[in-house]
Amino acid sequence: MRENMLRFHFTSDDLARVRIASGPDPMWETMLSAHLVNELHGARTFGAWRAQVVADLPRLALPYLHLTPSRGYSPDFLTPPAGTTDFVDGLDGVLFTHRDRLRTDLDRLSAQKPVSAWATDLRNGLVKAVDGLGATMTAYHSHAIEPYWTRIRAAVDVDLMVRARVLAARGVEGVLSSLHPTVVWDAPVLLIDNPTVDRDVHLAGRGLRLVPSYFCWRKPMTFADPELEPVLLFPIEHGVSLVGAPAAADAQAPLARLLGRTRAAALQALVRPTTTSGLARRLGASLASASEHATVLRRAGLIRSTRCGNRTSHELTALGYGLLSSSPS
Template sequence: MLRFHFTSDDLARVRIAPGADPMWETLLSAHLVNELREVRTFGVWRSRVVADLPRLALPYLHLTPPRGYSPDFLTPADGTTDFADGLDGVLFTHRDRLRTDIDRLCEQKDVSTWASDLRDGLVKAVDGLGATMSAYHAHAIEPYWARIRAAVDADLMVRARVVAMSGVEGVLSSLHSTVTWDAPVLTIDNPTVDRDVHLTGRGLRLVPSYFCWRKPMTFADPELEPVLLFPIEHCVSLVGAPGADQRAPLASLLGRTRAAALQALVQPATTSGLARRLGASLASASEHATVLRRAGLIRSTRCGNQTSHELTALGHGLLSGSPA
């Protein structure tokens, strides 16, 4: 069991990441690439990634075994929504942290000469880390990033509603089926771990993750900023072939952009979120949403100064080609 012990100050300092963290998604996706058994939800994505994986990406996979420990420094503790910023954080890791984390990795597996050089903070090895992480991210994450981000954004909208209705303790109670909130302790059912994390006023940062697939997880080092990664719900076909145009049958009926808007709302979004997904202006996204709503394909809900949009049964049916 993994147990987080809260004080009243910690409850006041619970916060949720503003979006998908590319460093965590990169790391956790690498666990899946290294995984020998099939994981159905990610099967299409994994087969495409593995089929033509660049050689330059392989050293990164050496640092990210599917079981056990992966170096904490690969996911900077302060979090980010931008890969370039996150990579800078990794490459500027203090040498003591590199040594500690690589030594811990060595306890469970043999490491390459390159990883040993990385442990010592050698400039060539650190530069190589930047190159291999960039190569892996460009191949396995970047082509799918819009869909990954959209799925995480949809989860964040759900969490925001829970906060509005039930407060922070409502969020803690509904994170995942393996999580139990019995104040003041948050318990994650994990038979491979027996650990207590005392937050001592530091709070807890919650990070919804697309590629976190077994159960919630955190840093191995309890001295780092307290973070809890938790899996979001998935649409199995969400991450498919990059560039695949699934909207073609709808384009002649609705128009290309409006068909794209309907497809984008497979995961609910605010008007501004829809604009980001379409690469359109806020006014344009609002206009498309209005037309889709009048056609009965989406429903819109006002919450404060934002409007959230989601597909109706008719909208889902039109996308799937099935009757509502």
């Protein structure tokens, strides 16, 4: 086999256990976007977005950037292995990282670059430092990711629809062979060109989770620790631009003419999935009114609703994201 490659070795059980994430993972998008903010030259595709983010980056976000250098290693614990589509859930996973994992990952980072006193306290699991990690990650995400999340989701949803068609026509091996130009499926091994890594990952029945990513741009990537749940992040095509994403109020104006002002606000509010009662709080409306708006949006195919016990959760569909992201400012 060729050198300088990342090689995933599959068994027949692994092929049966390939999964594709249902949407972008906010923890990976947060970390990978931070790599681009730290990149002095940056990728041309993200230049305008990076300029907007850097222009008024809050000071509280800087410690997070210290943990996510543009080249080399970033701590695995910043992207919990289970994966998520919700930032709050993902952040909980980060903050409850076992102390041994904190120590191992931050020792690896400090072998690559000098780390701050705060990072040393974090390595030692000090409560104040862990609280600071939550604060700095939230500050960065709120500034650099959350305002653009609708468009990130829309771009990833387009990629997921393409993957679904490939899966239907060519099966799992067709998906694996079409992930990215740097990826070759040479059964039973998935080979990925990687000038900085030469590694074999034996899946051994664990399967592989595929995660399409907006901010993954140089090459597909995975955890540094091969013992973690196997995952492969791969870049999507960037047909949706983040720059010029309309502010919420501007985005609702044309939608209001189509859906009505409150219903347009409900659609915008569901950029972050929530329950019916959560939607009511965001709209400042009654529970019955929120339920009615959700029903209309669901029947129009703009949201999907999932019932669990006595609670119903709502999230945008690809059509809903597409409608929001294409709405002119």
